[in-house]
Amino acid sequence: MGTTVVGRLAPPVRRRSRPWLALGLxxxxxxxxxxxxxxxxxxxxxxxQVWDALVAPTGAPxxxxxxxxxxxxxxxxxLVGAALGVAGVLMQGHTRNPLADPGLLGISGGAxxxxxxxxxxxxxxxxxxxxxxxxxxxxxxxxxxFTLGAASRGGPTPVTLALAGLAVSELLLxxxxxxxxxxxxxxxxxxxxxxxALDDRGAALTLQVLPFVLLGLVLAIANVRxxxxxxxxxxxxxxxxxxxxxxxxxxxxxxTLLTGASVAVAGPIGFVGLVAPHxxxxxxxxxxxxxxxxxxxxxxxxxxxxxxxGRLVVRPAELAVGIVLGIVGAPFFVALIRRRMVKx
Numbered sequence: 001m002g003t004t005v006v007g008r009l010a011p012p013v014r015r016r017s018r019p020w021l022a023l024g025l026x027x028x029x030x031x032x033x034x035x036x037x038x039x040x041x042x043x044x045x046x047x048x049q050v051w052d053a054l055v056a057p058t059g060a061p062x063x064x065x066x067x068x069x070x071x072x073x074x075x076x077x078x079l080v081g082a083a084l085g086v087a088g089v090l091m092q093g094h095t096r097n098p099l100a101d102p103g104l105l106g107i108s109g110g111a112x113x114x115x116x117x118x119x120x121x122x123x124x125x126x127x128x129x130x131x132x133x134x135x136x137x138x139x140x141x142x143x144x145x146f147t148l149g150a151a152s153r154g155g156p157t158p159v160t161l162a163l164a165g166l167a168v169s170e171l172l173l174x175x176x177x178x179x180x181x182x183x184x185x186x187x188x189x190x191x192x193x194x195x196x197a198l199d200d201r202g203a204a205l206t207l208q209v210l211p212f213v214l215l216g217l218v219l220a221i222a223n224v225r226x227x228x229x230x231x232x233x234x235x236x237x238x239x240x241x242x243x244x245x246x247x248x249x250x251x252x253x254x255x256t257l258l259t260g261a262s263v264a265v266a267g268p269i270g271f272v273g274l275v276a277p278h279x280x281x282x283x284x285x286x287x288x289x290x291x292x293x294x295x296x297x298x299x300x301x302x303x304x305x306x307x308x309x310g311r312l313v314v315r316p317a318e319l320a321v322g323i324v325l326g327i328v329g330a331p332f333f334v335a336l337i338r339r340r341m342v343k344x
Contacts, residue, residue, distance in 0.1 A: 018284070019284045022280070022283045022294055023293075023294065026294060027297065030304075033305045034304065036308045037073065037307060037308055038066060038071060039070075040311055040312065041070060042311065042315060042317075042318070043065050045062050045066065049063075050066055053067055054066065054071075071203075072201070072203040072206060073199060073201070073307070076198050076201055078303075078304065080265065080266045080269065081272055081299035081300035082297070082299050083217075083258040083259070084258070084269060084272040085296050085298055086216070086220050086292055086299070087102040087255045087273050088272065088273025088277045088299070089227075089277045089291050090227070090251050091105070092277050093227040094227070094248055094251045094255075095158040096230075097158060098278070101270065102273040103169070103270065103273075104166075105141070105142055105145045105255065106141040106144070106172060107259045107260060108169075108259070109172035110137035110139075110141025110168075111134040111141075111260060112134075112172070112263075113141075113176045114130075114133040114138075115137070116176050116190050117133065117137075117179065118133035127265075128205060130264075132264070134264035135260045135261060138256055138260030138263055139260055141168055141172065142255065143256075145165045145168050145252075146161070146248070148167070149161040149164045157234065161248075195267060196321055196322020196325070197267060197320035197321055197322060198266055199320075201265060201266070208265070209262075209265045212261040213261050215257055216258035217258070219253055220254045220292055223247065223250050223254060224289050227251070228289075230244065259273070266322075267322060269303065269325060270322065271328070271329030271330075272299045272303060272325065274329070276295045276302060280294040310323070310324045
């Protein structure tokens with residue numbers, strides 16, 4: 001993990017923006033990638049076969065492919081992308097770090113550590129088994145980071161949270177690497193999970209994490225006013241009557257629920273929580289009441305688009321969505337910085 005850079009996100013200001021236009025464009029893009037996600041894959045399907053599978057299934061092989069494989073995969077992509085996009089908004093808002101992403105607080109590291117621990121100690125090797133360990137690890141890592149940040153003299157400030165997250169992430173990465181190198185089965189399970197993918201998950205697994213994502217989204221919406229006030233600075237926020245510690249705790253719980261659920265079911269998918277907030281902020285400004293729903297939309301589009309690309313570039317094989325986003329994400333984010341969408 002690289003050096004943490006704490007920058008400043010501009011406070012909410014009045015500006016001309018077109019949130020309804022951005023919403024319309026986002027919904028249109030989502031509709032396109034949803035159609036492609038359902039129609040495109042290793043098994044060729046015609047538009048007519050897709051329509052019949054969705055509206056009047058007969059049990060044909062194309063019906064099975066569309067209804068049991070591609071449709072659940074598409075819904076999972078929407079869920080994971082939306083969760084990571086919103087988690088990115090919360091992370092950047094609470095840490096006032098324009099380069100923050102959901103992994104900054106050690107959440108991905110905690111999930112990875114518990115996945116490997118469950119396979120090594122308990123012999124859990126299937127996704128349905130270790131999804132709960134991944135979620136528990138994410139929650140414990142976030143709690144540890146908040147506790148360490150709160151123990152400093154100034155309380156859980158953006159700097160102390162970022163430094164605590166960096167320390168916890170590096171520690172968990174070292175422990176995870178030590179376990180993986182010594183256990184063949186752990187390495188196999190970890191490799192499958194850590195690539196960041198949507199295939200072989202199924203609708204039941206999506207339903208397992210759906211309540212956690214929904215609760216995280218509710219807490220994120222409840223955190224909107226606090227984020228807008230905190231953008232003015234902690235002293236100003238306290239002067240306006242904002243309980244900073246409680247606001248950060250609510251935000252941390254929301255990030256843990258959103259990222260933990262996503263990482264548990266699909267692995268540590270990067271780039272989405274980092275870039276989606278900046279894309280939306282450039283369109284509608286810094287007000288979090290607009291950022292959160294639109295970042296969810298953009299995050300879903302990014303994940304599904306990357307998944308479709310992964311199915312096409314090495315067809316009939318596939319590239320995991322996490323690999324595609326990693327390849328595309330780095331240069332794209334560099335371009336964002338060069339255009340001064342992010343001020344360090």
